[in-house]
Amino acid sequence: MRKINIPVFVSHQGCPNDCIFCNQKKITGVYKKEKYQEIKEKISSYLATADETSEIEISFFGGSFTGIEKEEQDMYLSVAKEFFYDRRVKGIRVSTRPDYITKDILDNLYNSGVTTIELGVQSMDDNVLTLNKRGLKSDATKNAVKLIREYNFSLGLQMMVGMYGSDEERDLYTAEEIIKLMPDFVRIYPTVVIKETELYKLYKEKKYIPYTLDKAVEVCSKILKKFNDAKIDVIRIGLMSGEDINEKNVYGPYHSSFRELVESYIYYEKLRCDIKNIKAKDIVIYCNKKNTSKIIGNKKSNINKLIEEFNLNSLKVKNEEIKDYIVKEDI
Numbered sequence: 001m002r003k004i005n006i007p008v009f010v011s012h013q014g015c016p017n018d019c020i021f022c023n024q025k026k027i028t029g030v031y032k033k034e035k036y037q038e039i040k041e042k043i044s045s046y047l048a049t050a051d052e053t054s055e056i057e058i059s060f061f062g063g064s065f066t067g068i069e070k071e072e073q074d075m076y077l078s079v080a081k082e083f084f085y086d087r088r089v090k091g092i093r094v095s096t097r098p099d100y101i102t103k104d105i106l107d108n109l110y111n112s113g114v115t116t117i118e119l120g121v122q123s124m125d126d127n128v129l130t131l132n133k134r135g136l137k138s139d140a141t142k143n144a145v146k147l148i149r150e151y152n153f154s155l156g157l158q159m160m161v162g163m164y165g166s167d168e169e170r171d172l173y174t175a176e177e178i179i180k181l182m183p184d185f186v187r188i189y190p191t192v193v194i195k196e197t198e199l200y201k202l203y204k205e206k207k208y209i210p211y212t213l214d215k216a217v218e219v220c221s222k223i224l225k226k227f228n229d230a231k232i233d234v235i236r237i238g239l240m241s242g243e244d245i246n247e248k249n250v251y252g253p254y255h256s257s258f259r260e261l262v263e264s265y266i267y268y269e270k271l272r273c274d275i276k277n278i279k280a281k282d283i284v285i286y287c288n289k290k291n292t293s294k295i296i297g298n299k300k301s302n303i304n305k306l307i308e309e310f311n312l313n314s315l316k317v318k319n320e321e322i323k324d325y326i327v328k329e330d331i
């Protein structure tokens with residue numbers, strides 16, 4: 001079943017401070033508050049073109065939803081609730097900060113039909129949180145998760161890699177701490193430098209060096225494997241592209257197909273181990289066609305690296321009706 005999110009952006013509303021990496025104007029491209037009728041028309045427009053078999057969710061993104069004035073929260077939720085109780089959508093999703101979760105807030109969300117809560121965790125290292133001016137400690141995340149689990153919400157946690165003051169070890173630590181919290185799903189975002197942020201100033205002063213694209217891919221591949229092993233769904237890796245978020249307007253490890261790069265790198269590591277045990281110089285990889293592009297790699301990078309590393313004469317990729325892939329000598 002195809003899943004569709006109908007996005008309603010609340011922009012920077014609800015955020016009590018500016019984290020050094022954040023520029024909500026660039027990330028969401030939205031400042032204008034959407035009114036009741038505008039939101040209703042937007043949702044209706046999405047539903048008019050959606051497949052009837054799709055699983056549709058209304059998602060409030062872009063700020064800390066539960067930090068907004070309650071009257072405004074209720075306005076947003078009343079629109080979504082109307083579609084939810086009419087069974088035209090399957091769920092309502094909000095994203096917020098861990099320190100903006102209380103029992104009263106959760107009671108209101110639950111009674112308003114909210115089904116999913118996402119928390120912007122970013123890091124579980126207190127020093128990293130302080131350096132990035134998050135305005136909270138890791139205990140806020142633990143406490144929020146504990147409260148949310150008392151209700152029947154689906155829980156998502158968002159983390160960042162390569163933040164100011166972080167490194168691979170701290171990023172892996174954050175992933176491990178998130179696994180202990182057992183969320184239903186996660187998002188992984190490599191830190192990029194956006195203009196008109198404090199992080200951009202640090203970057204220009206050479207006080208912050210972002211991960212290279214290769215390093216971000218490598219670190220995220222390790223984190224993805226950890227979440228996969230823990231059977232936690234990773235619903236996004238990398239920022240969504242937009243008018244102001246693309247290779248030309250940000251600095252650091254941004255790529256429009258970042259997840260594909262990460263999954264391709266995981267295949268590269270697996271294939272290295274497999275080919276190492278084959279003495280032949282002509283090799284063929286039989287794979288399910290859905291994995292072909294990840295096995296070949298961006299611009300044939302995996303194939304080219306493997307041929308060079310193992311001094312192969314040839315390395316072919318052929319599609320077969322199999323679950324994943326098999327590596328054999330090409331006879």
